Amino acid sequence: MKIFYYIFFIFLFISNCTLNKVIKHHGVHFLEKKQEQLVIGSSNSNDIIGLFGAPSTKGAFKDDIWIYIEITTSSSKYSLIGKKILVNNNVLILEIDNKGLLKKKSFLNKEDMNNLKFTESTTATDYTKNKFVYEFLNSVRQKINDPLGKKKIK
DSSP: OHHHHHHHHHHHHHHTOOOSOEEEEEESTTHHHHHTTOOTTTOBHHHHHHHHOSOSEEOSSOTTEEEEEEEEEEEOOGGGTTOOEEEEEEEEEEEEOTTSBEEEEEEEOHHHHHTOOOOOOOOOOOOOTTSHHHHHHHHHHHHHHOTTSOSOOO
């Protein structure tokens, strides 16, 4: 009877395992196919919202740049337990003119993003004791440590 229970529990755990791919999708589904329906100079903002929905983000400095994102990840191999593989990473950037018509569109996929070049230069920071910020923060620290000003400074 114990063997039956052991076999039953083992079968119960094994039957809950799946061999199918687990695909997680974030953003607009089928972005690459949907963006082909947009026509520059003909599609307006209402068509875009009807096709894609609200934009994922809008431009930081202008509201006439709409950005749509599609990210698809998968975790299917047993050797990569807990790790995810990036399947799709698509970005659609739409620029809309003041009349609401599509002025420009650019589509970037995973291969295009791998080819982007970033600058190697860095901005140097100079924090010395002679700076105004350092002096201000130092005085605030002294007032926090000695609010009445009765401690001797060593």
